[in-house]
Amino acid sequence: MILEVNGIEFQYKSKEVLKDIRFHLEKNEILSILGPNGVGKTTLLKCMNAILKPKSGTILVDKEDVLKLEQIEVARRMGYVPQRCEPARLTAFDAVLLGRMPHMKWNITPEDVMLVEATIKKLHLEDMALRYIDELSGGELQKVGIARAIAQNPKLLLLDEPTSSLDLRNQLEILDTVREVVRKENVSAIMTMHDLNLALRYSDKFLFLKNGTIFAAGTMADITPQIIQEVYGVPVTIQNYMDVAVVIPTHTA
Amino acid sequence: MNSEKGEIARRYREHTGRKLTLILAGIALLLVITVLSISTGSADIPPADVIRTLAGQSVSVTLDSIIWNVRLPQVLTAIVAGAGLAVAGVVMQSILRNPLGSPFTLGISNAAAFGAAFSVIILGAGSTSSQLGDAVTINSPYVTTIAAFVFAMLVTLVILAFSRIRGTSPEVMILVGVAMGSLFTAGTMFLQYFADDVQLASMVFWTFGDTSRASWDELILITVIVAASIIYFTLNRWKYNAIDAGDETAKGLGVNVEKVRLWGMMCASFVTAIIVAFLGVIGFVGLICPHMARRIIGDDHRFLITGSIVIGSLLLLSADTAARVLMQPYQLPVAVLTSFLGAPTFIYLILRGKRI
Structure with missing residues (x-):
């Protein structure tokens, strides 16, 4: 078990946002956090690496309590990719090199440079390695962000929300990249998602949030149209098309 | 395409090597201009004599006196002040995530000037010498510096508070800066109203920054502070790169963003305060030099910090030399020239929009 989350509670200015969150994740698994806008998906994600400090509960990564680690120690264990990476006049190589920061003392070593090169190749970003990231498209920038997180080892x-504001092709490319990395690199991934169909297609496990707590959790086999209807308030049916589960809203105006 | 191992790393090293070359070229240029600047003035000295005198070989007693007591302190002051203002500007731009950040545009310079004037007029930390009319002798440089720093910090804390409440959008920051700048300019005017004639004349001191005022002792004090801040900023260069990528990315990389922001702003304000206390307000250097450096070597703080320092020194030294020569026999305060350069650049930066 790579991750074990127990009884997380989070308050924002005395308003309870998350309560009694518990789940666990195995190696090489992808977990999607699902639920309506404002339910606390991103908050939960940020609690995982202590960008936000939960009021109570424990988060164990490889049996170590994240909430008791220094921020830099957390950064050596978890890579965080925000919804939007800010562009700057840096090359993609520089941006990925930043992922070595939690591991460096005063400056980068030749090993860091080689590791970044390997990461860039892994994600097939060779062509943009020396381009400035303020000239990259949204999809390319997102891939650089993922490469940086992977360089954190x-x-x-x-x-x-790795796929928000991306076109169809880029959505698939990004999630293919995530899946490839998770399968090959001995890491696990947690992502917040809005697009149910993409989530079903790429995740091994699901977490449905409702009213600040877990409404349902499990694998593909556990997901029913009733759960989705309860969480999002929209009647749906789940159909299979060539072995891919597709959620179709049945609600008519 | 580049399947060979090490190929991308090699090209990357070439890329960073170019930046290093540019910085070294800038330093070489700075040395040349330093010699030229020492040789120009009301009495022109051949550059060869300048080099000989600096090397310790006395050419003549008069030259020794002009170079060691007049020209060299002024030239070094311009170099150090330019470096200090530029490095303060580049760090403020990064940690406030705001391209329009600089000691001057955020009102910190004006607040420091008020603090320095306050210490001299109210706390009696200096005496005004009437025979020159525009000169203030600062008797207790520490009191003056501390007063300048206290007021500079006050503005810094207001700005940090605003950035917490309203975010660091350029508009909000600059409006707060304008408000703070006007407030302390009004404060300085208030002091002027109660000052006597000699004091009044002397208070123009802080309104027009001038590099010819610093004595060797003051120059050494400024140099120590500027050098210490450069070391501190350089140690944090990776953190500024991380913050450039966004607060959340930086936190995810293990950076304590709030701490870096607070200490960075304090350090940058302190540098600003000491330069303003001894030289007066020199506007826009902290704003335009980092942007010139960004244009030439990009936003990577490993090179940008040094690049801004070199350009800051180059710009202030060149402007200072020009100010000495332009209206001979009169010497213009260099701040007049930097403002003439800076105001159009500032407007240009706003016109160019979000990505500067």
Whole structure:
């Protein structure tokens, strides 16, 4: 078990946002956090690497309590990819090199440079390695963000809505990349998702949030149209098309 | 395409090597201009004599006196102040995530000037010498510096508070800066109203920054502070790169963003305060030099910090030399020239929009 979350509670200015969150994740698994807008998906994700401090509960990564670690120690174990990476006049190589920061003393070593090169190749970013990231498209920038998180050499990847504001092709490419990395690199991933169909297609496990707590959790086999209807308030049916589960809203105006 | 191992790393090293070359070229240029600057003035000295005198070989007693007591302190002051203002600007731009950040645009310079004037007029930390009219002798440099720093910090804390409440959008920051700048300019005017004639004349001191005022002792004090801040900023260069990528990315990389922001702003304000206390307000250097450096070597703080320092020194030294020569026999305060350069650049930066 790579991750074990027990009884997480989070308050924002005395307003309870998350309560009694518990789940666990195995190696090489992808977990999607699902639920309506404002339910606390991103908050939960940020609690995982202590960007936000939960009021109570424990988060164990490889049996170590994240909430008792220094922020830099957390960064050596988890890579975080925010919804939007800010562009700057840096090359993609520089941006990925930043992922070595939690591991460096005063400056980068030749090993860091080689590791970044390997990461860039892994994600097939060779062509943009020396381009400035303020000239990249949204999809390319997102891939650089993922490459940076992988360069951190983490046990767990955290992705905040990795496909929002991307076109169809880029959505699939990004999630293919995540899946490839998770399968090959001995890491696990947690991502918050809005697109149910993409989530079903790429995740091994699901967590449905409702009213600040877990409404349902499990694998593909556990997901029913009733759960989705309860969580999102929209009647749906789940159909299989060539072995891919597809959620179709049956609600008519 | 580049399947060979090490190929991308090699090209990357070439890329960073170019940046290093540019910085070294800038330093070489700075040395040349330093010699030229020492040789120009009301009495022109051949550059060869300048080099000989600096090397310790006395050419003549008069030259020794002009170079060691007049020209060299002024030239070094311009170099150090330019470096300090530029490095303060580049760090403020990064940690406030705001391209329009600089000691001057955020009102910190004006607040420091008020603090320095306050210490001299109210706390009696200096005496005004009437025979020159525009000169203030600072008797207790520490009191003056501390007063300048206290007021600079006050503005810094207001700015940090605003950035917490309203975010660091350029508009909000600059409006807060304008408000703070006007407030302390008004404060300085208030002091002027109660000052006597000699004091009044002397208070123009802080309004027009001038590099010819610093004595060797003051120059050494400024140099120590600027050098210490450069070391501190350089140690944090990776953290500024991380913050450039966004607060959340930086936190995910293990950076304590709030701490870096607070200490960075304090350090940058301190540098600003000491330069303003001894030289007066020199506007826009902290704003335009980092942007010139960004244009030439990009946003990577491993090179940008040094690049901004070199350009800051180059710009202030060149402007200072020009100010000495332009209206001979009168010497213009260099701040007049930097403002003439800076105001159009500032407007240009705003016109160019979000990505500067």
